[in-house]
Amino acid sequence: MSTLALPYLAILRARFVLMLQYRAAAFAGFVTQCWWGVIKVMVLAAFYAGHPHQPITLAQAITYTWLGQGLLGLLPWNADPEISEAVESGNIAYERLRPVDTHSLWFARAIAQKAGGTALRILPMFIAAAVVLPLIGLGEWSWRMPATADAAALFAVSITLALLLSSAFVVLLNVAVTALKTRRAANIAATLVNPLSGMIIPLALAPTWAQGFLFWQPFAGLVDIPYRIYFGNLAGAAALEGIAAQVLWVALFMLAGRWWLADVWARVDTQGS
Amino acid sequence: MGEFALILRYVRNCLRAQMLYPTAFMIRLVTQFTVTIVEFGGLWALFARFGHVRGWTFPEIALFYGVVSTAFSLVDMSTRGFDMFGPQFVKTGDFDRVLLRPRPATTQLVGFEFGFTSIGRLAQGLVAVVVAIALLDIDWTAAKVALLLWSVAGGAALFAGILILQATLAFWTVESLEIVNAITYGGVEAAQYPLDIYASWFRKFLIYVVPLGCVVYFPVAAVLGRSDMTGMGAWFGTVSPLAGFAFLALAFFAWGRGIGHYTSTGS
Amino acid sequence: MAQITVENLGKIYRIAARDPGLAGAFRGLFRRRHREIVALDQVSFSLEKGELLGFIGPNGAGKSTTIKILSGILRPSSGRCEVGGLVPWEQRVQHVARIGVVFGQRTQLWWDLPVVESFELLRDIYRVDAVRFAKTLERLVDMLKIAPILDTPLRQLSLGQRMRAEIAAALLHQPQVLFLDEPTIGLDAVSKLALREFVKELNRNEGVTVLLTTHDMHDIEALAKRVIIIGHGKVLRDSSFEAMRNEVLGERRLIVDFAGDVGDVAVEGAQVRARDGRTVEFAFDRASTAVHALIARIAAAHEVEDMRVEDPKIEEVIARFYAMHGAVDA
Numbered sequence: 126m127s128t129l130a131l132p133y134l135a136i137l138r139a140r141f142v143l144m145l146q147y148r149a150a151a152f153a154g155f156v157t158q159c160w161w162g163v164i165k166v167m168v169l170a171a172f173y174a175g176h177p178h179q180p181i182t183l184a185q186a187i188t189y190t191w192l193g194q195g196l197l198g199l200l201p202w203n204a205d206p207e208i209s210e211a212v213e214s215g216n217i218a219y220e221r222l223r224p225v226d227t228h229s230l231w232f233a234r235a236i237a238q239k240a241g242g243t244a245l246r247i248l249p250m251f252i253a254a255a256v257v258l259p260l261i262g263l264g265e266w267s268w269r270m271p272a273t274a275d276a277a278a279l280f281a282v283s284i285t286l287a288l289l290l291s292s293a294f295v296v297l298l299n300v301a302v303t304a305l306k307t308r309r310a311a312n313i314a315a316t317l318v319n320p321l322s323g324m325i326i327p328l329a330l331a332p333t334w335a336q337g338f339l340f341w342q343p344f345a346g347l348v349d350i351p352y353r354i355y356f357g358n359l360a361g362a363a364a365l366e367g368i369a370a371q372v373l374w375v376a377l378f379m380l381a382g383r384w385w386l387a388d389v390w391a392r393v394d395t396q397g398s
Numbered sequence: 399m400g401e402f403a404l405i406l407r408y409v410r411n412c413l414r415a416q417m418l419y420p421t422a423f424m425i426r427l428v429t430q431f432t433v434t435i436v437e438f439g440g441l442w443a444l445f446a447r448f449g450h451v452r453g454w455t456f457p458e459i460a461l462f463y464g465v466v467s468t469a470f471s472l473v474d475m476s477t478r479g480f481d482m483f484g485p486q487f488v489k490t491g492d493f494d495r496v497l498l499r500p501r502p503a504t505t506q507l508v509g510f511e512f513g514f515t516s517i518g519r520l521a522q523g524l525v526a527v528v529v530a531i532a533l534l535d536i537d538w539t540a541a542k543v544a545l546l547l548w549s550v551a552g553g554a555a556l557f558a559g560i561l562i563l564q565a566t567l568a569f570w571t572v573e574s575l576e577i578v579n580a581i582t583y584g585g586v587e588a589a590q591y592p593l594d595i596y597a598s599w600f601r602k603f604l605i606y607v608v609p610l611g612c613v614v615y616f617p618v619a620a621v622l623g624r625s626d627m628t629g630m631g632a633w634f635g636t637v638s639p640l641a642g643f644a645f646l647a648l649a650f651f652a653w654g655r656g657i658g659h660y661t662s663t664g665s
Numbered sequence: 666m667a668q669i670t671v672e673n674l675g676k677i678y679r680i681a682a683r684d685p686g687l688a689g690a691f692r693g694l695f696r697r698r699h700r701e702i703v704a705l706d707q708v709s710f711s712l713e714k715g716e717l718l719g720f721i722g723p724n725g726a727g728k729s730t731t732i733k734i735l736s737g738i739l740r741p742s743s744g745r746c747e748v749g750g751l752v753p754w755e756q757r758v759q760h761v762a763r764i765g766v767v768f769g770q771r772t773q774l775w776w777d778l779p780v781v782e783s784f785e786l787l788r789d790i791y792r793v794d795a796v797r798f799a800k801t802l803e804r805l806v807d808m809l810k811i812a813p814i815l816d817t818p819l820r821q822l823s824l825g826q827r828m829r830a831e832i833a834a835a836l837l838h839q840p841q842v843l844f845l846d847e848p849t850i851g852l853d854a855v856s857k858l859a860l861r862e863f864v865k866e867l868n869r870n871e872g873v874t875v876l877l878t879t880h881d882m883h884d885i886e887a888l889a890k891r892v893i894i895i896g897h898g899k900v901l902r903d904s905s906f907e908a909m910r911n912e913v914l915g916e917r918r919l920i921v922d923f924a925g926d927v928g929d930v931a932v933e934g935a936q937v938r939a940r941d942g943r944t945v946e947f948a949f950d951r952a953s954t955a956v957h958a959l960i961a962r963i964a965a966a967h968e969v970e971d972m973r974v975e976d977p978k979i980e981e982v983i984a985r986f987y988a989m990h991g992a993v994d995a
Contacts (some may be wrong), residue, residue, distance in 0.1 A: 163600070164588045171595040172448045179447065259451050309422055313457035325440035330447055399789045407789055415777050447993065495773045497738040499790050500762035661754055664678065664738045 132225050133233035136220050140237040141244075142358030147194065155249045158194040165190045166266050184269055185356045187397065189327050191268035191354045195250035196284070198242030200322065200347060201291045202315050204298035205234060209308035217303055226384050231299050235292035243288075266286075278366050283351035286371040290346050293378035304389045323349035324374040333366060343378070346371035400506045404650030408509025416514055423514070430518025438526055441590070452595045457533035460526045463590035464619050465521030465546065468555025469613070470586050475516040477561045484568030485511075493660065500603070503657060506648075507565070519619070530639065534622070542621045545636060549621075550612035553589075554637025557582060559649035560608070566649070566656040581608055589614045594627050612641035667711035668734065668842065668874055674744035676898070677707040678732050704730045705741070706898040712876065714740050714841070717868045719889025719906070722880040722981045723987060724994040727898040728878040735876070736766050749841060755918040759941040761792060765835030771846035772831055774819050780830045784837055791838035798837065805833040808863060808900075825856030832863065836873075841866070845877045849884055861887040882979040896992025914990065918958060918975045924968040932962050943970075 164284070166187050173183040181189070202210075210381035211217040220227055251268065259268035271277035294314075299311040319325055321344035328339045328349040339345060353359040359367050399406070479486075487493040487507075496506050536542070564578035582594045588609040589624040593601045604611040619628045620635030628634070630656065682698045705727045712718055733739035735744060737753030739758045746753060751760045774783040788798045806812050809829045814822055820832065828848060834844060845864070849857045857859050865888055868875050877888060885892055885906060892909065894902040902909055919935065923943045930937060932953035935947040949959060956974060963969065989991065 157584070160584050161587075162579040164584060166601065167596050168451075168591055171451050171591070172444060174452065176448050177451060259440055307422070309426065312426060312429050316429055318438070319433065320436045320440065325437060325442055333444060399792060404789055406788065409784075411778065411786065459726065489983070491771075493737075494738050494768075494772075496732070498736060498761050498764075498766050500758045500792070501790055628779075660736060664730070664739050 127230050132223075133229070135151065136230075136233055137237040138242075140234070140241045154246055155253075158197060158246060158250050159253055160249075161193040162191055163266075170266070177302070181327060181353075181356075184265075185358060186327055186330070187266060188269045188356050189323075189352050191254040191347070192251070192340045192355065193324055193348060195247040195268075196243055196287075196348075198246050199239050199284075199288055199291050200318055200324070201235075201239075201294040201296075202318060204308065204311035204314075205231065205295060209302050209311070212302050212306055213308060218393075221393070227390070228296060228379075228386050232292055232379075235295040235299075239288055239291055239295075240325070246258050254378055269353050269356065272360070276355060276357050276360065276364075280351055280355040283354050283364075283368055284344075284369060285369065286375060287347050287351050290371055291377065292342070293329045293375050293382060294343075297382045297385070300386045302391060304385065311334045318344055318347065321345065322347040323352070327352075329353070330394045340367075341370060343374040346374055359385065401502065404501065404505060405509050409526045411510050412512040413514065415548075427518045428513050429432075429442040431521050432481055434467065434522035435525065438522060449546065451591070454592055454595070454624075457530045458624070459591060460624055461530035461534070461622065462592060462614060464523050464526030464528075465549055465618055466531055466553060466586050466589045466610075467519060467526060467612050469523075469550045470557050470582065471519035472550075472554050473515045473557040473561065474519065477511045477558060478507055478513045479510030480561045480565040483507065483565035488568045488660075499656075499663070506651075516549070518604035545617050546638070548639050549614060549617035552617070553610075553647045554642070554643035555639075556609060556613050557585070559646035560585070560644070562649040563652050568653045569656040569660050578641050581605075585610050592619060592624075592630075594625065609638075609641035610636035611643060668714040668716075668749055669712035670745070670747045671731075671735070671874070672729070672745040674705050674708040674734060674746055676703075676727075676734065676739070677742045678684045678702045678704055681739060686848050703898050704736075705744075707742070708895070708898070708900050710900065710903055712874060712891055714874055715868070715872040715891055716891065717864075717875045717890065718877070719878070719892040720876060720895065721882075721885060721892060722762065722895035722901075723992050724880075726895040726992065728895055729846060730898075731895070732766070732876070732878060735765060736844060737761055763840050764842045764844065765838070765840035765848065766844045767819055767828075767831055767835045767848050768851040769828075769845075770824075772819065774827075774830060774834055776820050777818055779816045779818055780811070780822075780835050783819065783830075784834060785977060786833055786836050793838050797839075800840055802833075802836060805836055808866065809833050825852050825859075826859065828852060828856060832860070836867075840873070842874045842876070845875065845879075846877055848877070848879050849879065856883070857883075864888060877973065882983055887977055891919045891991060892987060894992075896987065896990055901990045901992060902986070906917075909986065910976070910979075910982050913986045914977045915951055916948045917951050917956070917976050917978065918977065919949065919956065919963075920973050921945050921947065921969055922971040927967050930963070930967065932959070934959050934962070 169183060169186050173179070173186070177183065179186075179219055201204070208217070208220075211220065220230075223230065255268035255270070258264060295320065298311040300312055303310055304310070321339070321342055323345065328345060331339060339349070346367070350359065351372060354364045354367060413492070438460075441459065442456065448458075451459070453478075474481075474506075483493075487496065491505075496503050498630060499506060531538075560581050567578070585608065588596075588600075588604060593604055593611045593615045596604070601611065604615075616625075616628055616630060616635035616638040618635075619625050620632040625632040627634065679699050679701055682700050708727070708731060710718075720731065722728050730739065734741050735753060737757045740754045746858060747761060748760060751763075753760045774780065775786065779787070784802060788795070793801070806815065809832060811826070811829050811833060814830065819827060819830065832848070841887070843864075849860055852860065861884060864875060864877070867873050867947050868888075875888075877884065879885065890902070890905055892906050893900055894909070917936070921930075921944070923930075923945065926943065927945075930945055932947070935949040937945060938948045939946040947959070947963075949956070960972065963972075
């Protein structure tokens with residue numbers, strides 16, 4: 126088993142080291158996140174000042190915002206740029222030469238990229254927003270702790286699923302780019318992910334008539350579901366329902382990705398390109 | 399052939415190249431429009447739920463938003479070369495070739511790629527402005543229209559300066575810098591709201607450091623006749639867009655230093 | 666007055682040193698160490714108008730650095746340099762308008778544009794008069810035989826075709842000086858030959874000063890009467906190739922195919938270098954042994970089927986030269 130995992134582990138490790146090297150970029154990313162978070166929090170505070178009674182409280186909306194910034198690296202904005210590059214240059218053929226299952230390889234790569242990118246970002250963001258802000262008297266703007274121990278545990282599960290969901294979607298985008306031979310195939314990602322995950326506004330603040338649809342669409346599992354579990358807005362059975370939705374979409378994306386990729390490779394085998 | 403004529407030639411080439419694949423082009427353009435209009439929709443959804451924000455209504459915010467979006471999209475279209483400078487020119491060493499041509503680097507970078515798909519965002523900005531105008535009850539004089547345009551110009555100068563600074567940073571750290579996205583996209587996000595809703599330190603930052611307030615808030619507030627909220631007279635809104643141009647001048651100065659650094663250290 | 670003068674050119678690079686592994690990468694987040702690399706050390710030479718100079722050396726010796734400084738895109742740490750009376754990095758726009766530079770395996774042409782459209786864009790960039798451009802283009806198209814590819818987008822061309830287009834592109838504005846940085850790298854044999862022919866003709870008939878860096882010794886053999894050999898940033902040799910060859914490896918080889926099996930073939934005036942069945946390779950010093958006498962002595966002693974005289978391969982000469990000067994890949 127460990128020898129099977131070896132190539133994937135090697136990739137994970139290499140990615141991590143690579144990311145650590147770009148310290149300027151790491152710092153820049155951190156400042157970016159802080160900036161965004163601050164703007165969104167202030168805007169939310171201004172809105173809530175007029176009408177404080179909403180499906181989620183201001184404190185929860187603020188926590189939601191900080192979680193979003195800290196975990197931004199988890200979101201699937203695009204296909205793997207290396208794959209896009211390889212497809213456009215023709216080097217994609219080399220992906221087939223590796224003695225590992227392509228879908229799994231891409232999946233491992235996506236997980237490594239997302240986990241690696243997030244791991245760097247989340248700690249300083251958490252320290253800044255959850256620890257420093259209260260210390261300097263801005264506790265109202267801070268990143269709150271999970272609602273309960275149960276919430277924290279379920280959140281751990283849910284955010285892991287979010288990682289898998291995001292990676293599965295990235296692989297699906299990779300396949301799309303490979304199948305359609307252009308990186309443009311992945312452009313649709315941002316259009317879908319941004320609003321539907323809850324990054325533009327928390328889904329709970331969207332119009333009431335849309336709530337049902339918004340809960341069950343795939344991208345809710347990237348942001349909205351785990352975050353609401355975190356601060357207890359989704360608890361007990363509702364939390365489990367959210368987790369189930371995530372699992373469902375991970376499975377569907379994986380299956381779709383594997384099936385489509387097999388089709389693409391079959392075409393390559395017969396047509397040579 | 400002068401610099402401007404050369405840029406037009408680049409633009410023509412770029413347009414023709416993109417038009418070779420009209421469907422792909424239209425898809426990208428529509429995608430851009432969709433993404434940005436969805437953001438505008440998010441703004442509307444917030445107002446649908448909250449009604450107003452500190453006394454400012456949706457149409458007023460829509461005008462701020464439209465002006466910022468329009469200014470940014472114009473710059474986004476013409477500064478792709480600067481935006482992609484790190485990975486496209488410094489990392490690859492292709493900047494050497496730019497220096498090997500008897501033209502200013504700026505001309506070549508502006509001509510590098512024209513982002514016609516930003517017309518999508520431009521359309522969204524204009525939609526926001528039109529929505530605002532339709533819903534607002536304002537007596538539109540020539541002066542007000544001129545002020546609105548002047549605000550867009552100042553905003554464009556500021557955003558251009560920001561992107562040139564981002565490109566300058568690429569001389570020192572080869573990775574493309576998301577931090578500047580914070581200021582451009584974050585700037586679009588921040589400036590779409592009137593500055594008085596923000597804490598005082600943030601307001602000062604947006605006036606004295608990255609003068610988004612100067613190029614959008616004061617002029618548009620003056621147009622809306624709400625200068626009472628700004629703490630400065632309406633006259634201030636007519637001169638404040640100059641701050642954008644001052645920022646641009648500073649950016650060009652830094653850019654020149656960056657090129658000096660590049661030629662000293664090689665690629 | 667020489668067209669290109671280089672005086673005591675020096676260049677030192679400061680690069681960040683990274684520790685390997687995960688722990689090292691973590692440390693790199695907080696503290697960076699630097700080391701200095703001397704890329705050029707007191708390099709001096711000059712070129713007259715119309716000369717063709719070959720620039721060779723191991724990897725990392727400083728060839729590309731020298732070209733970059735001469736082109737004006739890199740500033741030296743010390744020393745002086747002038748091309749056509751201009752200091753390259755100080756009078757950049759003026760200077761680059763009069764030079765052409767070709768980097769092997771890199772292109773300055775636009776990937777998606779048909780070749781001729783790239784050329785037209787360059788015409789506008791370099792402000793070349795339309796009439797002059799038309800004439801120059803016609804001549805270049807003819808010399809480089811690129812008429813069939815003019816309307817093809819660059820990305821659809823083979824490397825050989827791309828290099829020919831690349832060379833044409835570098836000459837559209839009729840520069841007085843042409844820098845070629847490893848132009849034949851990766852090319853097939855036919856393209857290499859064509860390129861060498863072209864450069865020779867360009868230099869001979871049009872008087873374009875050419876500075877060529879290369880790893881391919883056959884480029885040198887075909888083109889450069891004069892070579893400069895660089896190692897570890899220093900000029901190790903500046904002379905004609907012949908003079909260097911004679912100094913470094915003045916021996917010649919006589920390869921004999923004997924008619925029958927031969928035992929001891931020792932002969933006066935030569936050493937046996939290698940044997941392979943009935944073929945024996947003799948080495949002799951051209952200064953002390955007359956080749957005809959040697960051949961006579963061998964033929965008298967044994968029956969000979971075939972023989973030929975060779976100079977040592979150019980790679981061998983260079984390798985010997987590098988070894989003599991401790992010049993290795995940096």
